[in-house]
Amino acid sequence: MIFSSLLPHSRLFIAAAAIAVLLVSTAQQSTAQQPSPADVFSPYKLPAPDPAPENTADSSNITVVTSETSAKQSKRILGIFPNYRAVSADTQLPPLAWHEKFWLATKDSFDYSSFITAGMLAGVSQAKNSTPEFGHGSAAYGRYYWHAVADQAVGNYLTEAIVPTLTREDPRYYTLGHGGVLKRSRYALTRLLITRTDCGGSSLNFSEIIGNGAGAAISDAYYPSREHTWTKTGQKWIAQIGLDGAFNVLKEFWPDINRIVFRNQY
Secondary structure (H helix, E strand, O other): OHHHHHHHHHHHHHHHHHHHHHHHHHHHHOOOOOOOHHHHHOOOOOOOOOOOOOOOOOOOOOOEEOOOOOOOOOOEEOOOEEOOOEEOOOEEOOOOOHHHHHHHHHHHHHOHHHHHHHHHHHHHHHHHOOOHHHOOHHHHHHHHHHHHHHHHHHHHHHHHHHHHHHHOEOOOEEOOOOOOHHHHHHHHHHOOOEEEEOOOOEEEOHHHHHHHHHHHHHHHHOOOHHHOOHHHHHHHHHHHHHHHHHHHHHHHHHHHHHHHOOOOOO
């Protein structure tokens, strides 16, 4: 009886414990430099930036584009969906401060398009009757809708702000931009496991893996009690990682799509 009463909240404790582990891990890493696991397991390393031009009019310029022919990322995909986290190929950027990471998560969470996306996700979920406790009709759609908005916001703040701040990871997507379709697609998918650090190195992507896991666990706090199962929570975790992988591929090829199909209209 005691175990069953605690089970609905156990994932919240696990989420908190995961973030606590990250804090300890970060403190230990600050006292000892160790080889990055990404250098051992990944055939891809983040593209090394070329040296900045020797004659620069403003040495304080924080963005250095090193290739005139590199495809450029736009701020929005199709002029609607935010693309703030995508960095153009062959571009060197300074690390984000903690407040910049939180601002990035805020823009992604409360951009007007995020409410459109939440509406589409709510419609799909209602059509599938994924949460029967919400019922049917317009009132049920309202429940699906605000849950979708909350899921997006919780996930964004964990993966783009909170966890990256603790682990000193860069939450932006650095476009490869060179090579064949298979190579670039594989690179985009491996960014789910490997990310750039604030100091320019490579690291296991704790923000993606632990951040989305913690988000799935926290969501149990506002979903009906019958949804508080390990299976349901795991499905939400895996689904979010899969969705992020699909968006990574879209971000990787968006400059090409925009140039070839839309003639840089967006």
